[in-house]
């Protein structure tokens with residue numbers, strides 16, 4: 229890795245305030261997951277302002293800092309209540325980790341999709357982000373992070389790696405549950421898109437890399453957790469090697485039929501594999517474009 233590469237991880241910290249902000253935001257957001265859905269969906273379509281009952285939670289949201297570069301995306305297009313409804317649905321689907329639910333509640337998902345799709349940002353579906361890629365479905369984002377957090381360390385995650393930054397949404401959610409988040413994207417324009425999406429959120433603990441995630445980041449490893457946001461026929465050996473002992477890797481595996489797999493590193497030479505559930509992801513591909 230060249231010096232340039234080393235500097236490349238985006239120091240979002242260069243535009244950021246204190247690191248403690250994220251965890252505070254998360255704690256305040258914790259536990260507020262039950263919100264009526266119909267009214268909030270309407271609110272999204274009308275682009276109405278957040279209703280009063282959500283004001284506390286609104287303050288717990290990661291706030292955008294409108295910049296001339298992103299005037300449309302930074303605008304509050306969608307009511308926060310819609311996001312709470314999304315989190316309520318994710319909880320109903322079986323995700324129970326309150327820290328994960330609070331993180332999902334805090335991240336403004338509509339800022340990671342095109343303005344034209346903003347009103348759909350909180351439905352439980354993947355949405356196009358360009359270059360034949362998608363922003364992952366909210367449920368699966370939450371589920372993967374929940375599984376990764378169920379470690380022998382009470383959910384504490386110092387350093388995590390995401391393969392497949394895409395638009396940067398999952399990286400933003402991860403930034404609220406891990407001390408350091410590294411995320412790799414192989415498609416240059418998407419790497420740039422993620423940078424643009426994350427910049428107004430001023431998240432201090434995300435480092436974005438442009439490269440082939442199948443190789444991982446050996447210079448930064450080991451990782452307590454690794455999440456793959458794209459499905460390969462198998463999990464690359466390099467990633468298994470970069471997992472710390474006790475660390476957990478969560479990945480979709482397969483081609484047309486895919487399953488979510490959890491791989492725990494038990495010892496230097498031993499990994500335990502558990503198949504969790506069916507899933508559907510874009511393919512993991514080698515190299516960069």
Ligand code: SAH
Pocket residue numbers: 361362363364365391392393394395396397398399412413414415418439440441442457458510511512513514515
């Ligand atoms: N994490 C995103 C999901 C993006 S979709 C979210 O928050 O919704 C999966 C992404 O994985 C795509 O952008 C795709 O380009 C990327 N990808 C596929 N193979 C990759 C590889 N080998 N290295 C890095 N990124 C890869």
